Amino acid sequence: xxxxxxxxxxxxxxxxxxxxxxxxxxxxxxxxxxxxxxxxxxxxxxxxxxxxxxxxxxxxxxxxxxxxxxxxxxxxxxxxxxxxxxxxxxxxxxxxxxxxxxxxxxxxxxxxxxxxxxxxxxxxxxxxxxxxxx
Numbered sequence: 001x002x003x004x005x006x007x008x009x010x011x012x013x014x015x016x017x018x019x020x021x022x023x024x025x026x027x028x029x030x031x032x033x034x035x036x037x038x039x040x041x042x043x044x045x046x047x048x049x050x051x052x053x054x055x056x057x058x059x060x061x062x063x064x065x066x067x068x069x070x071x072x073x074x075x076x077x078x079x080x081x082x083x084x085x086x087x088x089x090x091x092x093x094x095x096x097x098x099x100x101x102x103x104x105x106x107x108x109x110x111x112x113x114x115x116x117x118x119x120x121x122x123x124x125x126x127x128x129x130x131x132x133x134x
Contacts, residue, residue, distance in 0.1 A: 005051075005052055005055050008051065008055060009102065010051055010099060010102040010103065010106065011048060011051045011052065011055070013095070013098060013099055013102070014044075014047045014048040014051055014070075014074075014099055015048050017044060017047070017077075017092060017095055017096060017099065018044040018045055018047065018048055020088070020092050021040050021041065021044040021077070021081075021092060022041060022044075024040070024084065024086055024088050024089060024092065025037040025040055025041055027086055027088075028084070028085075028086065029085075032084075032085070036080065036083060036084060039080050040077065040080050040081070040084070043073055043076045043077040043080055044073075044077045046069070046070075046073035046076075046077075047070050047073045047074045047077060047099060048070075049070075050066045050067070050069040050070035050073060051066070051067070051070045051103075053066040053069075054066035054067045054070065054106075060110055060111075060113065060114040060117070061114075063110050064107060064110055064111065064114075067103050067106050067107050067110070068103075068107065070099075070103050071100055071103040071104060071107070074096050074099045074100045074103065075096075075100060077093075077096055078093050078096040078097070078100075081093035081096070
């Protein structure tokens with residue numbers, strides 16, 4: 001992954017969408033502001049939180065778990081935006097598709113890297129066993 005979290009396109013996009021969701025929540029009618037608004041704010045902030053968690057960890061397993069949680073949070077935000085009566089919500093919801101696709105792409109990439117690393121470790125283990133027998 002990138003050296004800085006600010007270099008990750010998925011993180012920058014998630015933060016921008018989070019800011020747009022916060023602006024949208026301010027425009028909600030008073031009766032929908034608290035129940036729907038709180039859920040929207042939590043779900044949108046969870047996306048960038050989990051992406052930063054994935055960036056921070058060194059373990060492939062932790063990265064995969066955090067990216068999967070980010071994908072789930074993005075899907076939840078998208079569903080909540082579908083319930084929002086504002087016109088802007090549809091535009092934001094469609095942009096979350098990009099975040100979901102990027103998360104899935106990163107998950108595939110990390111799984112590939114993990115399998116390559118496990119393959120190398122398995123070969124090294126076999127070489128060590130052969131050397132021990134000699």
